[in-house]
Amino acid sequence: MTVPTAHVYALGAALFALGVAGFLVRRNLLVVFLSLELMFNGAIVTLLGAARARATAEPSTFALFVIFLAAVEVSVGLALVIALFRLRRSVDSDAAASLRG
Amino acid sequence: MAEALFYALALTALYGAGNVIARRHALVAAVHLALTLFALSGIYLLLGSPLLAFLNLLVYAGAILVLFLFVIMLLDLRRDEPWPLDLRGKLGPAAAFVLGVEALALAFASGDGGEGPAYRETTDQSGEILFGQYLFPFEISGLLLLLGIVAVLVLARRGPRPAPPSSEGTAGVPEPMAQAHP
Incomplete structure (x- = not known):
């Protein structure tokens, strides 16, 4: 396959940026976490683009660590969401505003 | 052929x-x-990393997404977020960030330029790197997973059980919720 590396990077950046946009704009905490997953995947695509550009398996092995991290992040994050839901009966991120100054 | 497939999969993603x-x-x-x-799994395959494509399906689409679906259905949300979204003061920063990241990526990519070589890695290579050079980080990430399990168990505990059983019905969420996530 002869796709320019720039296009692979652009796809990774677009996924990451869409994830950030969702993270900033949405209030539903579950969708916020889905946006986080988009960001992780953008990072993985970028790592794979680098692996191909340099013809070494190192960046794509590093991408495995991203997946490990995502698994831990999701389980802890969803546990927090459920804890918040028990407390406030809502998964709106505005429901957790007790510390607002 | 593979190029067309890449762009089609990228657009789908x-x-x-x-x-x-x-x-x-x-x-x-x-x-x-x-x-x-x-x-994205198809794209990883095209980019020459079959191991990552497989693990992406297995861990992401298999485990993480199913966890999400479980939690979404478990919470059974009655109150949705207000719709259409209140975007005042949010759209500007979001758009600025999106454009900034794209510009940064294109700047980096111009250094890497040209067409990628035909590249295909094997699971052997990944394994040697993972269990050789990155053995310590690999063990640490195992520890991180263990810590995650412990943290989730602590978070999922219902705390000291409230003494009066009468208050159970109003504030409580049904008991099975405590065991719903690993």
Whole structure:
């Protein structure tokens, strides 16, 4: 396959940026976490683009660590969401505003 | 041929990603994330990393997404977030960030330029790197997973059981919720 590396990077950046946009704009905490997953995947695509550009398996092995991290992040994050839901009966991120100054 | 497939899969992934952040209901968003993940697995395959494509399907689309779906259905949300979204003061920073990241990526890519060589890695290579050079980080990430399990167990505990059984019905969520996530 002869796709320019720039296009692979652009796809990774677009996924990451869409994830950030969702993270900033949405209030539903579950969708916020889905946006986080988009960001992780953008990072993985970028790592794979680098692996191909340099013809070494190192960046794509590093991408495995991203997946490990995502698994831990999701389980802890969803546990927090459920804890918040028990407390406030809502998964709106505005429901957790007790510390607002 | 493979190029056309790459662009088609990239467009599918971006379409799914757009729907993840633009759909009102979390369930619809999660299903669109599944679409994105499947498309991305194809892209990983095309980029020459079959191991990552397989693990992406197994861990992301298999485990993480199912966890999301479980939680979304478990919470059974009655109150949705206000729709259409209140975007005042949010759209500007979000758009600025999106454009900034794209510009940065293109700047980096111009240094890497040209067409990527035909590249295909084997699981042997990944394994040697993972269990050789990155053995210590690998063990640490195992520890991180263990810590995650412990943290989730602590978070999922219902705390000291409230003494009066009468208050159970108003504030409580049904008992099975405590065991619903690993």
